Each structure stands twice: as C-alpha cells, then as structure tokens.
Amino acid sequence: MPQEFRLILKNADLPGYAPDMECYLRHGGYEALKKAVATAPRELPDGKKQTSQEVIRDEVLKSGLRGRGGAGFSAGLKWSFVDRRSGKPIYLICNADESEPGTFKDRQILHKDPHQLIEGMVISCWANDCKLAYIYIRGEMPKAAKLLNVALKEARDKGFLGKNILGSGFDCEIHVHRGAGAYICGEETGLIESLEGKRAYPRIKPPYFPAVLGLYMCPTIVNNVETLCHVKHIVTMGSAEYAKLGTPNNTGTRIVSLSGDVKRPGYYEIEVGKVTLGELINHENFGQGLKDGRSLKAIIPGGSSSKVLKAGEVFKLNRKGADGQMTKVDVPLLDLPYDFDSLQQAGTMSGSSAIIVMDDSRSMVEALANLSEFYAHESCGQCTPCREGALWMAKGLHRLTHGEGRKQDADYLQHIAQNIQGRTICAFGEAAAWPVLSFVKKFREEFEARGAADEAKHASGGAPMKMAASPKH
C-alpha cells in the first residue's frame, strides 16, 4: 500500500513537538553532528586516504542525494566542484527562499523543526570547511526567521554552533538573512547578489559559478533547506542505508506539496519513486481523489514552472527488463512514479515537488493567464527576452481572457515563449516559457476556441478590438 515515509518530517507533526532545543534533543537531536565531528579518517581499498571531512562528503555523494530545490542535481557532485585551493573562505548558503507557486515543503521544516536544518547545516559546514553560513529566507516568512534566530541562539548556547563546536576545534557561525520578496532571489546567483546587498540579478555562468566565484567572489555552496536536512540523515544512517530509501538514482525521501482540485491537499513525504502520481492524487493516504463529480484535466507536476501534463497522456519510459536490457515501456500519466528521472522522461520535471491538480472545471486559458502574470511580475528584467517576453505573454493572455482574443493567439504565445527559453542568464526564462509552451501545445484547441469566440463576437457586433487590455502592475 502506498504510504508516506517520514524521515525529514518524522517529528515535525508529532503532538506536542516544539521547535525548541529541548524538544529536539529529546528526539535525538544533534547526535548526527556528534557522529560527524567524531568521524575517523579512513583508507579506501585502493589505498587512497580520506580525511574526516572527505569521508562525510563521500558519504553524501554515495547516498545519491539530489537537490530538493528544483534542479535535482547531485548534492555530492555539487560539493565536489567547490574550489578548495583558492585560499579564500568557503561559504555555505541555505536557500530558504521557497517561492515556487504550489510549493510549501521547506516552510514545514523551518517552522516546525528548525534545529534539524541547523544540524544539517553545521554538518555540511564541517564537511566543507565553511566557517560562515547564511540562511537566506524568504521575506514572507517572518515567523520562521524569528524561530531560526532563536534556534541558532540555542545551538550556540549548547556549543553546537559558534567557537570550538563540541570540542572539535571547528568554528562555525550561521546568520539568517531575510529576503525582500522577489522570486528571483531563489535563483542561486541572484540570491548571492541579494545577500551581498545588491539587486538580485542572476550572474552569468561562466564565469560566476558559485562553487568557484560565489558569495563575495569566494567558493560557495548553495543548498535547499530539505537537501541540507537530508545530510543529517545520511550521516545518521550511513550512505548505504540511506540509498536503500527511494529508487535507484532517485534515493531518499521527498516532501511533496499537493494542491489544487483534490480532496485532501497537503504535504506528504514519500520515498522517491515509490509512489505514483495517480496514487498521490487518488490514494486515501494522500490526495484522496478529485472532488466529487469531477474528472482530471491536467497536472502541473513540479511547481508552476514545470511543463503541464494532460490527463490521458501516455509516456514512453526507459525500463530495465528482466534481462537487464533497457526497453521503452508505455506508462500512463497516473502510473508515473513520482521521481526525478520518470518525470524528466515524461518531458517535464519534478522541480520543487509541488503537484498542482486541475480538474475539468478549470480553464487552461485562465490558469495560464494567472501563471504568466506571476512570471511577468517576477522577471527581474535583466535579460531582454525574458524582461520583454514575460510581460508580453501576460498581456496576450490578459487579452485572451478579457474578450480581446484572436484565434492566432495560440501561435502568438508560442512564438514569444520560444524566443525566451534557453536565451537568458538564468532558468527563469524557462520557468516563464514552459507553462506557455506546454499549455498551448497540449490544450491548443481551448486557446484557439477562446480566441475564435472573441473574434466572432467582435465580427458580429462590429466593434473593433482595442487590444489595450493589460494586466495591472
């Protein structure tokens, strides 16, 4: 039976569980940190020697942990890119700017179990020789910022943070920095600029890869809240045990934010790939199905910027047969295992693991207009295609939803979106373009019908279109 597997959220929702130190310690808190700083150096079978820090880094790599922020990149590999020979300090930044529409997982950790994050961060700092770390937290989460600051003080008082942590000789400090409410600050180089006190314009890569030229032009690791929490569990369990969770190449657990037209929206922690999209939506342990009398229309599977999936779609996925050979297998939408690789093969992504379910009462045109307005508002405006294109799409969709549509608007919107994706400094270009490209591609008839209806109305009424409709900003 598909069910939750609570690793990160094991304690968060227990009755009486509080975000303070005492409670955390009662539940075995900071044992992983003790274990980490006591890690012995080891010699590998090939005779290569690893320092204690390298052992932890190796464990994280072997655990198969993939970033939980959106890109799903190997956390261990990311750590391995860090320039450790520059002589400059290495910074760790926790990206707590959770802003992707539909996503509400990190906030559970931040509000209910801040010490878990701090423990994960101190271990990560120890493993990477970071003496200074930041938690860049979304401005709209003031309570969490306060809780974190209280928790950081508690950790300092207990010797888990600050000078000579647990007598190991390792010094580490963590500061909380509140954002001012821009989605782009979640992009790691935009975040770094913002942390430096500048406008959060994402940096060009090359040359500004954070692992080499990050915060203050020093090597920098930027990890998501949930990712850093997993580090704690990898240390506790050991990479081999951890990697048994989930499925090959999609190890561990993930917190899924389920929203939209389901009976029981909410956050559910699952073993990655062990639960299907259909189960997440329909099973009694998860979404408990669509509202009565409704049928499924579409799923946005990984946060608002992921490409939409249409009810009834069947995907060709690579599957290992009994003979060990890879074969293509037809997998219907609802049977897609919820993991990184399956969704990628389905032409979309698990992104921030936020599933938005849309039933047959929803207008795809209206929904896309809403999404596009968000991206038009959040484009930082640095790169020409996104700056001009994001608002252009939003204006076109505003027309289309306000009686000034044209049949050709489906093509019109695709033309704009195609000129954004892949042509900008950061992935926001894709984030703005993909909803438009996928909605129009998969629900073209709905867009064309809407435009054609407006054209017919204006033709019969004689009043010319003004084309002046525009979203307010």
Added chain:
Amino acid sequence: MSNAATTEAKPAAPAPPPVEKIKIKVDGREVEVPKMLPNWQGKLEATTMLQAVQIAGGEVPHYCYHPKLPVAGNCRMCLVEFGTPMMGPDRKPVFNEDGSPKIAKSVLPYEPSTPRGAIACATPISPGMEIYPNSSATKQMREAVLESLLINHPLDCPICDQAGECKLQEYSVQHGQAGSNFVEAKVHKPKAVDLGPRIVLDDERCVLCTRCIRFTKDIAGDDALGIVNRGSYNTIAAFPGAKFDNNYTLNTVDLCPVGALTSKDFRFQMRVWFLKETKSLCTSCGTGCNTVIGSREGKVYRYEPRQNDAVNSTWMCDSGRLNYKWIGREDRLQDVLVRGQKSTWASALKEISEKLSKAASGSVAVIASARQTTEELYLLKKLATKLGALTDSVARMGEADKLLVAADKNPNSNGARLTGIAGAELGSAISKIADGIHSGAIKTLVVFGDDVTKAGISADLLAKLETLIVSDILPNATTKAAHYVLPGCAHAEKRGTFVNVKGRLQKFTKAVEPKGDARPEWEFLHELVHNVTGQNGFISIEGLFNQMAKEVPGFAGIEWAQVDDQGVNTIS
C-alpha cells in the same frame, strides 16, 4: 560614427608575445586566435567568442558589451550558435568518416532539436570550437532580441537625438525584421528625466543594457545610478535625492547605444549626420584626452572622446568636453591691430620685424603660453635665442582627480619645457622679466596666449614698455595694452602637436576655419623668425615639425609621418 569612441571601441591591443594560440572555426573558416586576451581592465583572460570573431574579421552585434566595461551579458544580442568537438563515452574525440572531428552543436538539453546559443561576450573559446555568427539560428536569435527590444520602444526616431548614431536603428536595418507581431499596449515610463546637470534620460528608449550604470560605478567610481522596478518596468534612475553630477556623466551619453541618455548641451542642436568629424585633442588640462570634434559649417557643436589606451581609454571628463564654446565666441580677436588701429598682417609683421631686428640683445622678453603648439613654442624659442631674450610661459595649476583630470591645466607644459621656452617650473622666470621691465632693461615684451596681468606683470608694468606685441584669441587686459595685436587660432582651427603630462606627443588637426583675419600662430611666427633671424626652410607644418624634431633633443628621431593619431612617447 567613424572616429568617435561613442558606443564602439576597439578591443585593446593584445599583450606582447609569447602568445599561445588556439584554432577555432568561424562560419566554417579556420582561424588561429590568441588563447588569452586583455579584458576590460587589461588583464589577460580567456579569449571570448566575440573577440575571436572580431579577429576573424567578423562582427557580433551587441548592446551591453563594451571592451572597457565589466561584462554584463544581459542584452542577449550577441547570442551565437556554436559547437564543440564531440566526445565519445570514453572522453575521446569522435571523428567523421573523412577524419575531421565531429562537432556537437550546442542544443537545448530539454529540446535537442533546438540550437542553444551562447553569449559571445562572455563565453570563452576552446580548441576546435566552431562559432556560427551568420547561421540561420543565430540570425533568428538576433531577430527575436530586436523584436523584444522594440515592442515597448516608443519608435520616435524622427525626433530622437540619437538618430543617425543609434544601435537600435543600425541593428534593426542589419538584423531586424520589417514588422512586429506585437499588438498590445506599450509600457510607459518616465520621459525627459532630469538626471543631473548635464544629462536627460528618456526611460522609454532605454534598452537597459546597464552600460551607464557600470561605467559610473566601475570607471567613474560613483555609485549614482541603478535600476528600479522589475521586469518590463525596469527603469534606470539616480538614487533618490542624489544628483548624477560627477565630472564624467557625459560619457554615459556616448556609451548609451540608444537615445535614452542625451546631453543637455548637445541635444537638438544638430542632426549628427551633418557633423564633420575631426580628430583632435582636449586642451583643458595636460592629460591630452583624444577627441573628435563635431562641427558643421565653421561651428563646433561637440567634443567626444576618441579611444587612446595610452591616454584616456575611451573617456573624457565633462568639464573638458564642454569647454569648446569659446572657439565660437562673438568677441574673438579677428583683426590685426597696430596701436589700436586695424591693420594688415603684412604691415604689422614688417613693423614688428624691424623693431625686433633693431632691438638690443637682452632688451626683449618673451612670455609664451603652454596652450600653444609645440611648433609655435619652438619658433618663439628660436626668435628669443636670436634676441637674447628671457623667456617663460605661464603656469596654470588646479586640482587633479583619480581618473583623467591632471593638475596641470595647460595642454602643452611639456612642450614648453622641451622646446626650452620655459624651465622645469613654468613661470619661474616671470618675476625676473617683471624686474627687467621695472628697471627699464626690458623694453619690448612679446606675449602669446596669456593675460600676463594675471601672472605677475601688472598693467602698470606693461605701460612702461616701449613695445608690447601680443597674440591671443580672446581680448583681455594684456591685449588691451598691446601696441600690436596679432589674432591667433584655437587648436580647432589649425594643426600642430602637444606633449601631454606623461610626455606623449600627440597631433591634432583642423576642424574649422579661423574667424576674420586670424591666422595660425606658426604661420606668422615663421615669417617673423625668417625676417629676424634669416632662417628658413619650412613651408608646411610637416616640414616645421621635422626641423624641430631634428634640432630639439627631446624629439630626436621622431618624424611627423611617424606620429599617428594615437601619438608617440617623447624621449623625456
């Protein structure tokens, strides 16, 4: 615009050898380019695609990139399709049947049928890389960027001051499409924003390339400009309450590729395509910033900086740039005057020659100006030597800044030193000349280009002289007291050289005709020297310069023809 360092500057010259080179292909043609080239600060960095294409003789259109500014990569105009040698699973190159390396074109990872461009301004080249600056995919990317830039642009070209030197216009012609798909209402932004004392900003025309911000912050060292708002509503602005008024603001007008930033001084004065462009120098201090004079029908309309990496990079200060109006002043000296009466060059020069020829050795003194050309100072020195005259020139000191402005406000103090008209310290002999006039030993004073009543020779002393010969451009107390007034020329009205504070000899050329009877000083000085000393041998500025270079040790070895428009270092 050909000469002005407005929006286009040449990449800095490559550093001296040894230069490691790598082979790449540009549009199918193999080229060898240096692996490293100087970046905006002159430090060697991996060669970019944009530099490589330039070396290959091509061009990559761009707005935000400028070789003298940090790279921003925001305009996306320089996106180019490219490929790199394909690597097999064994990390070894894969070859075609003909043995040539197989190229993997860069594509969108999530849509492998679509090329993914790279910004040429920031992407380093690698061995075997192929760049396609003219492929259909590259052209489509440019077209799309231009379409995006134009959807919210006011398209007010007919009344835009940038028309004729606008990169939006130029690239639209070269790379754009005839029509736009855009049907919605445009974004409106602030118009005619008074950004500072010299700058007006039209935010609707702005393409948000941030050149002005980067220049102001990283070159001028003034964190005055920034962007406010988000997305399509992004707006360049000065910080609230702060004025954009540093001494380098007008460079942002040059840098602005469109008509967003305009100069209050120049806007609406003249359509740029009517301007004649003349290579010249700024005369406001000893730095000698290279300039282009924009003039039409005898009137100077503007100065713009001209790139010279040994002097001013591509910049100049606002005070120097705007210091041109005196050239066209109504009260310019236009007549040859003898004892206050209008005369002719022939009769005045005859009288002066006769007087000087008869003058007892030591009874004449010469106060030249370090605003004169080297050739003129040389001629005056020749005259003075023959007359046994005390000579000097007037020092003019002020404040320096950290970028371009020198404390020495004369453009040619080193010329005065090299020719020997002045000593190491300009003006140190003036009190001696004053004493000589006072004692009656000096009876004749020759003054060029300076009001000596403000430099230690009082009007009372001038009144004691038997003969006061003055050449200048504008009237002053000294010209008023003169027995002979010889109207001279602004640098914009003649040719010659200056030697800047660092000893760099630089040429300037003639932009406009002198007014009235005014003549280039070197011309009539040549006549005087000939009349008084009997020496001759030059009828042109070239001949004069070459003779000077032979005679004056500091110039030894330099010939006029060797001095190009970037100047040469003198031996001093």
